[in-house]
Amino acid sequence: MKGETMEDEEVLDKYGDVPLYFSHYYNFLFIFKSRILEEGEQIFLQLGGNMEKVSAMVVTADEPLTLNEDGEEEIAYIKDKDKKTVWKQEFLS
Numbered sequence: 001m002k003g004e005t006m007e008d009e010e011v012l013d014k015y016g017d018v019p020l021y022f023s024h025y026y027n028f029l030f031i032f033k034s035r036i037l038e039e040g041e042q043i044f045l046q047l048g049g050n051m052e053k054v055s056a057m058v059v060t061a062d063e064p065l066t067l068n069e070d071g072e073e074e075i076a077y078i079k080d081k082d083k084k085t086v087w088k089q090e091f092l093s
Contacts, residue, residue, distance in 0.1 A: 006087045011078065012067060019064035020045050028054050032065055040081025043067065047074050 006014075020032035020043060028050050034043040045065060048054040053073050067076055077088040 006078070008087075008089060011087050011089075015043055015078065016068035017066050018043055020066060021064050022059065022061040030054070030057070030059050041078055041086070043076070043078050045071075045074060045076045047071065049073055 015034075015037075018034045018037070020034050023031045023033045025031070028048050030047045032045040032047070036042050045067070047059070048057060065071075072091060075088070075090045077085050080086050
């Protein structure tokens, strides 16, 4: 990655199947994270956004998600080892 921004297709090819584990819930968002990857990068996924969306969701804390799963109302991003966001994608209605 080396500090460059990445294209969606490149990200999904490289990171699409990396397991994202439930981290925490904050302000109507379920936050999922990957483990720290080999080049120091980490993937984040936020689901929800408001009370109506969150109340309709089923979240299983012990089953990881991936970027390749179809999702609605999500924000996904990757930070490099220096905590700089190198990729971000939003699916919001």
